[in-house]
Amino acid sequence: MRPVTTSSNAPIARSLADALPLEHGPTWRNRFALAPLTNTQSNPDGTLTDDEHEWLAARGRGGFGLVMTAAAYVAPAGQAWGGQLGIASEAHLPGLARLAEALRASGATSSVQLHHGGQRADAALHGGPNQCPWDAPEKDAVAMTTDEVHRMVDDFVAAAVLAERAGFDGVQLHGAHGYLLGQFLDGRHNHRTDGYGGSLADRQRALTEVLEGVRAATGPDFQLGLRLTPEGFGIPLEEGVETTRTFLASGLLDHLDLSLWDVRMRPRGGADGLLVEHFTDLPRGTTRLGVAGGVVSTEDARWCLEQGADFVTVGVGAILHHDFAARALADPAFRVRERPVTREELRAESVGERFLDYLAAGWDDLVA
Numbered sequence: 001m002r003p004v005t006t007s008s009n010a011p012i013a014r015s016l017a018d019a020l021p022l023e024h025g026p027t028w029r030n031r032f033a034l035a036p037l038t039n040t041q042s043n044p045d046g047t048l049t050d051d052e053h054e055w056l057a058a059r060g061r062g063g064f065g066l067v068m069t070a071a072a073y074v075a076p077a078g079q080a081w082g083g084q085l086g087i088a089s090e091a092h093l094p095g096l097a098r099l100a101e102a103l104r105a106s107g108a109t110s111s112v113q114l115h116h117g118g119q120r121a122d123a124a125l126h127g128g129p130n131q132c133p134w135d136a137p138e139k140d141a142v143a144m145t146t147d148e149v150h151r152m153v154d155d156f157v158a159a160a161v162l163a164e165r166a167g168f169d170g171v172q173l174h175g176a177h178g179y180l181l182g183q184f185l186d187g188r189h190n191h192r193t194d195g196y197g198g199s200l201a202d203r204q205r206a207l208t209e210v211l212e213g214v215r216a217a218t219g220p221d222f223q224l225g226l227r228l229t230p231e232g233f234g235i236p237l238e239e240g241v242e243t244t245r246t247f248l249a250s251g252l253l254d255h256l257d258l259s260l261w262d263v264r265m266r267p268r269g270g271a272d273g274l275l276v277e278h279f280t281d282l283p284r285g286t287t288r289l290g291v292a293g294g295v296v297s298t299e300d301a302r303w304c305l306e307q308g309a310d311f312v313t314v315g316v317g318a319i320l321h322h323d324f325a326a327r328a329l330a331d332p333a334f335r336v337r338e339r340p341v342t343r344e345e346l347r348a349e350s351v352g353e354r355f356l357d358y359l360a361a362g363w364d365d366l367v368a
């Protein structure tokens with residue numbers, strides 16, 4: 001086993017079953033987080049359906065320490081696909097409140113992933129044009145004015161306040177995968193001169209303002225997380241490392257999740273070692289560090305802790321087993337069932353019909 005990093009002041013996890021205390025809000029009951037998973041099961045107006053409620057509530061009952069919703073749009077102009085969850089108006093509140101209550105009853109800590117698609121939004125859905133830090137005619141996107149950037153920051157903050165009112169324990173900002181907050185980080189394209197583009201510090205400014213705004217507008221027990229892409233989408237590894245270093249040390253975050261796609265992958269740009277190793281030794285202050293990508297067994301999850309992660313984020317594994325966390329905690333040899341699986345098997349795991357269609361269309365090794 002690799003010596004456990006001392007860069008975090010989190011109690012060192014000897015076991016996946018160890019509780020995880022955070023700077024704000026509830027202690028997670030273990031080291032497993034449900035990944036944000038778009039399931040396209042919301043109503044056309046962004047309100048929760050029973051299927052989406054049950055999909056998430058079942059993961060709470062299935063033992064996850066943290067249950068994260070799918071990416072939820074914070075403003076209509078950020079909606080990126082049909083059936084996306086919304087957290088942009090009072091109309092979204094009752095469904096979210098019912099979900100927060102069910103998750104609390106299951107013993108899980110709860111979070112909403114806050115999202116704005118930016119140039120990757122669906123202009124046809126929201127009446128376009130898309131918003132972006134720069135002009136991108138090929139994406140039907142127009143550069144945001146400085147006022148629009150301020151409004152976008154306000155929309156994220158308002159969505160966090162809505163999540164808190166609904167009873168969620170916290171939110172995670174979706175800063176990964178090249179959506180709007182990630183577009184601001186993109187040094188290839190974001191050459192804005194109004195303080196929100198150009199230098200790396202200026203490209204980070206929108207994110208910083210959202211984090212500061214959420215902290216100021218929510219209570220002392222509200223948990224704040226951030227998801228980042230460590231490399232890719234216009235972010236070279238060195239900048240991914242610097243941005244992660246900045247936000248880990250900012251004192252604003254409770255948790256930061258690295259979206260790696262495969263926790264064992266090597267850097268794409270040819271740097272040495274494993275991608276994850278470029279991040280686990282960064283000073284963390286009180287921020288807990290999570291990793292996501294290809295964790296499908298207890299052994300995989302243990303390996304992540306051994307690399308120095310504080311928690312492990314599980315996506316596909318949690319689609320295959322609503323109780324992935326409980327199974328992994330009970331059985332050191334647990335590994336997910338073989339793929340592809342039948343629709344019937346996934347229905348038994350509280351995967352609804354529209355989610356099944358979405359998985360069958362886009363994730364071809366999953367559904368038979």
Ligand SMILES: Cc1cc2nc3c(=O)[nH]c(=O)nc-3n(C[C@H](O)[C@H](O)[C@H](O)COP(=O)(O)O)c2cc1C
Pocket residue numbers: 035036037038039070071113174176177227259260261262292293294295313314315316317363
């Ligand atoms: C069906 C599906 C939907 C996803 N939706 C989101 C999302 O809404 N937000 C997000 O940050 N990542 C999303 N992801 C990425 C996952 O959260 C996760 O990082 C990725 O699938 C790798 O982890 P895994 O191998 O355990 O699934 C999605 C992945 C899948 C398979």
